[in-house]
Amino acid sequence: MKKSLLALALVPVLFASAAHAESAAYAIDPTHTFVTFEIDHFGTTTNRGRFDKKEGTIQFDRAGKTGKVDITIDASSINTGTGPFDGHLKSPEILNAAAFPTAHFVSDKFVFDGDKVKEVTGQFTLMGKTNPVTLKATKFNCYVNPMVKREVCGGDFEATIKRSLWGASYGINYGFSDDMRLVVQVEAVKQ
Structure with a gap:
């Protein structure tokens, strides 16, 4: 009787361990990852740009529906296609x-809709x-990349922020x- 109670008590621990074992590390693919921004310009046009240098990692557990993102962006790699504007x-x-040479996003929660990531919440540091x-x-998807023969997960994500909260007024x-x-836009390759 004691053995069966002990075995029953261990079931949640074993399931938790099995789910945790499914977590995998992914490295950001810089050739398929872009961080861009848009700001309205006097209600007439939209100023757009991107950051060319970024790096990071993702921990992703599809079965456990958890994950963690850690992305660093080189602020000096800003690129609007116009050198003087970039300098400004x-x-x-x-x-x-x-x-403040870098911006940094660290997630604290993945929210799922079924098997798909619906949103990622976290802390963004700028200036x-x-x-x-x-x-x-x-968008969100995972697939086996035919070129690298490994799983790649990623998607398109967006947010609208008040830039003044970071001092960019x-x-x-x-x-x-x-x-x-x-x-x-992010794609990350399973390691």
């Missing part, structure tokens, strides 16, 4: 990339300030929007 964005007036951000998935008093749309 890197300046102390806007991103102050010399003083030395950290605030919560929720990235909503517009330049132009708001001129009429530029405080809202900045972040679009993150």
Whole structure:
């Protein structure tokens, strides 16, 4: 009787261990990962840019419906396609990339809809300030990449943030929007 009670008590532990064992490490594929931003310009056009240098890792457990993201973005790698504009964005007036060379996103929760990631919540640090951000998935999938012969997971995620919360307030008093749309396209290769 004692043995069967002990065995019954161990069942949840064994299931938890089995689910934990399904967690896998993924490395961000920089050739298929892009972090872009959009800001309204006087209600007339949209300023867009991207960060060319980024790196990070993802822990993902599909069965346990958990995960963790850790992405670092090189702030000086901002690229709008216009050199003088890039220089202004890197300046102390806007991103102050010399003083704050990186931006950083660390997730604290994955939210699922069935087997698909619906959103990822976490903390985003920019210019030395950290605030919560929720990235909503517009696409998510895992597949076996025929080139590298390994599983790749990823998707398209987006969020609209108030840039002034991070101290990026330049132009708001001129009429530029405080809202900045972040679009993150990410693919990560199972290690």
